[in-house]
Amino acid sequence: MSAKRRRSQPKPVPFIMTGAIIGFLIFSVVSWLGPNRNEGFDINYDPGAALGYMSVMGLCLGALVGAAVAALFTYRK
Known part of the structure; x- marks a missing residue:
């Protein structure tokens, strides 16, 4: 008898939270260190x-x- 071991499904919340934190950090750094886009627009x-x-x-x-x-x-064929 071949008992198939069921694979556990990854929890999506840690992936979403990690992505949100990484996105926050990347966009924050870009905001502070990016070029000055206001030059010449009087904004x-x-x-x-x-x-x-x-x-x-x-x-x-x-x-x-x-x-x-x-x-x-989580996608499986």
Whole structure:
């Protein structure tokens, strides 16, 4: 008798949280160290506001990538 051992499914929440944290860190660094895009446009953004917007965008995109990776790991043919 061949008893098939059932493989455990990965939990998606740690993948999503890890992706969100990595996205937050990457977009925060880009926000602080990126080039000054306001030159020549007469637009002045507060660096804190730019950091906030970029952080939220990084959180969302990172969570989306983490969810996609979790979905790929759970997919079976």
